[in-house]
Amino acid sequence: MERRLRAAIGRISAVALMGTAGVTAVVLTRQADAAESLNDSDVTANLWEWNWPSIARACTDQLGPAGYGAVQVAPPQESVTLPAGSGGAHPWWEVYQPVSYQIHGRLGTREQFSAMVRSCHTAGVRVYVDAVINHTAGSNNSVSTGYAGSSFDPKGYSYPAVPYSSADFHHKGAECTDEDGRIDAWNDPGEVFNCELSGLSDLKTEKAGVRDKLTGYLNDLIGIGVDGFRVDAAKHLPPADFAPIVAGLHRTTAEAKAPYIAQEVAPGGTGDLALSRYIGNGDVLGFSYAYSLKEHFGNGTLSDLQYLPQWDLGLAGAGTAAMVANHDTERDRSTLSYRDGATYRLASWFMLAFPYGKPFLYDGFVFPAGNTDQSPPADSTGAVTATDCGNGAWQCLTQATATKGMVAWHNATRSVTTVSDFTAPAATVIGFHRGSLGWFGLNASGTASTATYATGLADGTYCDRITGGATAGGCTGTPVTVSGGKATVTIPANSAVAIDGNARSTGTACATVAVTFTATVTTTYGQNVFVLGNQSALSTWATSGGTALSPAAYPVWTGTVSLPANTTVEYKYVKKEGSAVTWESGDNRTFSTGSACTKTLTDTWG
Template structure:
């Protein structure tokens, strides 16, 4: 919601106590989320106004396999339902007029919302909710129909389903709002902005501890269902201290055990420093309005070369505290930013958003609309309930599912450990190129003619596959192949397009991520006992019969307690894609899981790894099916979870380091197999040969990566070794060993 664009709107009753008692139950149900493995990506798909079934499908079929880290969804609370209004039938903005904190909305039921969160988590995707906490419905409403049947009185300021009463809201000249009509008139007056009504929306008295508790109870209900974070609507209109008190009451997330992520809507433009976005960062990240507007200026003026000066721009907050975007539902409607109607420029700006190291990128997809009727409803039935998203229908925006954007998500994930742009080249005012260290190179052409130039890429020599046009395949490139020699490459960037090369998309390095096998092969959910006992692992000493060979499967995969790793594939020896018959691997060498299995000789087959928790819930790895062939001799497959290529190698890290009791040594690095620089996912080394700490780790072949060693004490405090990052490059051998000393 924004102060300049919010329109005014011309719900079974649940008490707060009943809602609170429900939180305990859903927290237990949601605890299964703790077993999932979430993508280590900072990219969020903002699927605004998509219903819960459609978000579930997007997570499973596109966002998870492509490597998105999160999905942002529309407000799930029950709202007013307007069959008529000044903007037509069921305008989009009715969802920002809550009447209760029940989860029955125009996007689906509570059960559908919960299923959506589970589906997204199983696909590796976090869920962020658009939370409306500043206000309830408009005090001047004349219609009181709602999506869940709850009742409310606009003029009486009563919402019995929460419950809220008259004293829970700000009113004219009540000692907080010093304004005769109780509506904000002075947008630079802090007291008025935060204590009076935003366009007649009933403003909650967030100074009140009871109101804070009710808001926190709502948010904790969502956290208990597995929600990982919140985009906080109209956060400028809640005093910082009030919102800090609400945040302090929030529970840790069920999937990762951390405080929910917070991104605050603080629209830029105020002259009062207390109302600027940077003033609110103590409570969380802020939306990058200035960045989005700056992108529009450069893309429209044909001055992409000016993007090299972004570090000197006057932006809303630091990179680390910005939810960056090209547009959102408010901005696209008033045209202050690029929007889907801008065609190629809009697409290119989203590529740049994902390529440039500023902020945490939110890629937006809503629904199409007429610029002359910006309040219109998303596609819905006659009662206002939003219908399923159909990306073959022009009524929906589906940029997040395009080959180019999904390719750029993979590119960003491969390069995210490098936080600066280097080797910047401005070929012309509208053609640029830059690298992210030695991990990736990106070129952009916002002109009407193809551009060919030689660029310093920062990449090691080799053949790379353009992510925009399809990335790598197991035998070559699905996308355009580009050769780097001596660190440079001659690149032709098509008119109105881009080229993206990175270390994880080399020729022959694997296909673009796909969904798991068909639903028919993934639908079985074995009981916990079946999961643990019905898939025996043959002994390596089993005699090989005619026509079969022994295949050893090694995979690097981290899991939570009670979760095991299995292999399943297209032949009967690997369960014929039936997860109930998948082969359980041994964790004796954890985090490397391994077993030897009898498979057909002289044949071709496909396989993937899955994880099963104690309840039999199955999580598929998100990369493409692994396609291999056997001969007449025993064979070994060495892989890493979610790494697409079938060719991997084991690197044994030996680190000499002395420690105190309770402190252990870990290795962490720039690739997923080494935790992608996330110390939580660092690889623990064994102290069996102290003071040498050692562990084999499965990493991709023919890959250059950076790494360092860290120490963690019993309290989880991390100490990094000093000096620059270490670097290593694998080839095609089966094993490698590195020996280092703590520095």
Template structure:
């Protein structure tokens, strides 16, 4: 496992390292605020759930790269089960049949072309990697690449019965599935939702998973989100991650017998508590957000990957989602503005049923994304989100200062002397004089869809700003 510093950022760091000191000094007009080491060298990652490879490739070239996004997380690319009798639910991609790269999202050539397109646009690619299990189809089935199997524990030429956990040898629950999340043996040796649970302590299984991940790295993939990492013993996961030269962050949902801290040996952790607390505060009192982060029992800043929602939480209601409209947008603005963790922005498809397929053809292959169709959320294209990507880059490393709140549902703060944001989560306009922390000058709001209000900051760093109901205003030094 390599550090989270991306290939692009390592190259930039090398360039800076060889520049003469005078070249650096001449670009500085004022002493900047003291900066801490960055936890989010990845930049802002867009989690493009169920986008097919051609659509991701186009989005990297036309939107993500030009708008300054640092990375894209793509859905699992390995061959998965095809379930036409169930109308091709979204979770097909989380039931591997083989590790060939033919899926409902495209084939190997499509995937490789997507990675090249994103790399050319300066966007790192992170793959959602399913390592914990195979399918849950007891009677077998067929994958999108044509691979067939007759039992969920037998995959010809790949895995056979001894490569999986069973009751009573490993799993203490007679059903073979997880029932008690306070029992560590159940959580890690029984089946998650009936999915055949791989013995990741076996060298053969580890070698097979490492080969799959390294095949993707060979195609140019920069990192991985490890799905269901909680159900893989931390030592097993580290043994796999240590053999892969890639950035890693992991899905380890808090609660039960599994401790989160040991997983930091393999990489960072998706911060579910952050997302849940955002929902609580944006539906309650955002004044409390002044201290959100490690002091709330979350991961240390340098190990946290923050998000507002993902494909699971938008379905189980544990977090905000696109259905929350302006509140969701404000929570995304806050996440990108806040000095904690490495942020993701989630973009998926609109749905009415929990298992509903993404927009797809009759054979289950996902159709090209059309952000104007109303089928896809395309959150990353929201002017406020795009504006906050540039804002976050402008304030990188600067600490939170000049916190203000009305004690209820309006807050404001600066990031050093580089940027300022005000968030109004109320139903009434807010006009007041704020301490922005910025140098004297005129700055324009980066969140508006068209030309927004411009703000005159005085020599004392103060400015009178109007923030409309359920809206925000953000300015930074590069907008002067």
């Protein structure tokens, strides 16, 4: 929160939108239907600024079946709407400027939010909400209307839809002694707690009436079915003020337990701002962990990761919401991000493999390097449009086959909280196992690496989770043979191998082959890449169908399709944009599926 807003508020220049009047009280909904059972996993998919119907689909189709324990969603309350500005219309940080606590905003309505929570629970996935409770929309806004039509007076600190009045905020010359009313001294508790973060109206959380309204907002969400909260700008909430709010929260509807809490507290503070002062109210986001991963993956010193348990990261792993990146750090480049390609994916898989903290996997939207304020894909009113993992506008790491395989590996091994036989054949190649439950190897170099590792596993044939795992009768992923507790493993360049006791091959022959098409293709915005061929699964050359490839690793496009074993296949890649279809030139590509359960093709077009 701190990084993104120090400069953002000063750039606002907007006009007010007309809308319907807001309500002045939080309306409780009926309790959400309790799920039959929720996934036994501490892995969270952070689907940042996805709209509610898209998250519901992701829970049903991807996250639940893959074994994710939770999904983190962006702030759902009504926020300011900014149709113009130097960074473009409707910058992403709108949702971090509340004007009321109605569940109605650019990500959807209260009804859509409730339906999303029910869908996720049905799929076994908890829902954590990004809660903005330190502040409201900035006093220097030039607009006075929110997405649900609520009006507010930014200069007069009046938010009648809550309601808040000027007496509910800290002010320059009173509680805030800084001459400009802003936080300038980031290690001064008086400023950090009582002055404005980039001009955002700072709530007087020491006041019982303010805390009651915040507790009411969070309990409304719990009543809908929310299972926990990521608390935005928690560093600026005195822990003594936040503690009564936490104590006043209801039990969750799905599991009847205290909601999960993860607090955004940037490291570096001492005394009253030390991370240890916040941990009593819940977990803390792992910024130092993310910084360390960037350092070692960036420097190619992966062999040093074996010492991670001894590093001074400010928090014990048990109290850390671990991450490789979030929406702030991918913009200020303080951590790895999707722009780092394979390095980012490898670090995310490592986070799932090495026992430290509760993993939060991040999925946002693609944005130009020169416009870190850019809106997520949205219509002209600012309403965020549906997430499409095939159009190149969204990151979608959480839906990749390898990532879902690593979630399964993490869930299968997490009862063992230490690693054994950490081996580094090279500075950029490592392998280790978690007791007798699973082995993981990672290669961050540009060439394949072959080495022999102690796996801790019983002898047998295991199916690599990265390339597909196990299927009925055999392996979809690459088979790995363990003999005498050891395995000689070839880890492809910039990739990994993960095997565990829940993904073993029975040795039964496969009637079909899971063929992964991997093609390096440069496209223009709006184009998508498909595979067409002479098999029905490839639409028998019909341009209306084919197998859509994912651009998650752009310019590498990937997709997997089941094809008959021992069959000669002809195929070509095409680019589609609306009704326009562009075929690659030259003769048809051909290959034989063979008798193995999996096959990977690596091609380049152009």
